[in-house]
Amino acid sequence: MGIEPGALVVILLYAAALAVILVVSPKLVAPAAAPPPWWRNVRFWASLVAVAQMVVYAVWG
């Protein structure tokens, strides 16, 4: 069974959010003096949440 159109739109919206988190925002926020370890990296956790939501809509949407 394929992905429904509504779910596809939501997944694309989350993909756009992921692009903002990973590509656009580093240009807006001043870089830290030293990059934090992955477990203290807010960008990493935000990406994880976005991917989790993409999975939710891919499976149950």
Added chain:
Amino acid sequence: MKLSALDIGLIIAYLLTVTGLGLWASRGIKTSRDFFLAGKSIPWWAAGMSLVVSDIGAKDMIGLAGDGYRYGIVMMNFDFVGCILPVLLAAFLFMPFFWGSNVTTIPEYLGRRYNPSVRTFFAVVWSLFMLATVATILVSAAAMFEGLLGWSFWVSVGVTSILVGLFTASGGLRAVVVTEVFSCVVLIAGATLICVLGIREVGGVETLMARVSELSWTREHFELLPSSSHPAYPWPAVVLGLGIVLGPAYWIGNQAIVQRTLGASSEADARASYVFCAAIKLVFPILLVLPGLIALALFAEELGAPGEGWDANQVLPLMVKRLVPPGALGILMGAFIAGVMANLESYINSASTLLVTDLYRPFVRPRATDEECLALGRWLVVGLLLGGALFSYQVKTRFASVFEAFQTFLSFFQGALFALLLFGMLTRRATAEGGVAGMLVGVATAAVLTATGQLYLWTAFWSFVAASLTLVAVSLVTTRKGDEELRGLVCWIR
């Protein structure tokens, strides 16, 4: 229903803990900045939990259980699409910029970006919305207390108002955040408890799904995004109205939300608080909507099929009455009271911040001292609770569910607000005249669509489209502000 001694003990223990925490947190409040922004000292985890319970509280426990019964898992989209998505965008795109512009309220930002008329308009509209929200929360509290304890509507509203007024008037934002952190934990525990007890009573998740599917009117109850012919939540309206307009407007332009991050101790903490909130929201909607489906599996005959005059607010109280044993009831009531207080405190504190910052200081007494503003902020808490209590009966009698009431109030002006915020933050070209025109056309469109009975999700979307088109058209033929004037107000000019 009578509460056992253990239940009463647990509720009193909860109230005493919250009182103690509130009093402890309210030490050292000397300025209005301490009262309204907690002296910019809130850590990320506290701001994140505070964001969760500013959004989710009594109105959601009662409202989402009722609407989960009526419509099924589509209601989870209010967090999955309407919260997590905009919160992630807000954390990385908008919040750093709000932080840098050093404003206290959203109307204050709009006033600087466009002109003072826009600031005043949205300050008045937000204050009215917050008053309506206070009324909605009081109706949720009354539904629970009426259903469980047999208190009358007005007694329930009166007791809740007095209790909340005492905390919020004394403590300001820091006391609100401290009690909200505690409330967040209690709320999750209570919501989990009712889901576990309910699933056990039904006999497991598979039995639950089978029983719900047997009913003739629950065909799309397990569709996260229902068909485009769904009567209330067709997927295009969910994606466009909720995902593109209502969600982002609420999480980027809502004073009660943004105020928490403006009170954070640093920009990095503010960003982390949003992401922490999004992570908690991955599971919270399940805990809030599931009780509605459990009620459907267990009490469908008693509660009946939703129709004219059906009251969605009765679902959760009935479940609690039937499923929760003595002792556990005390924990659940503690969780519910936590939800009521956290929600009310949050909106009342933010409304008083708006009224003092955007209306009293600019129009009534520009030279008001800080002590005067602090005192006024406290008195406004009392006034807002009184106003909300008086308005609560209207909400109770005019809407089938408190959640629907809240979203309807929001859809009235969120489209216009979001258009102004989006174009104001992202483009230099948006002009003051364009902002005023977009604001008026957006709200007028929402008024017409609401009056003609459109679904509130479509109302929000089309008012956003109307406001955006007007703003762009008028901005193209009027003169924009210079780059120096826009420094710190547009994302690309920092």
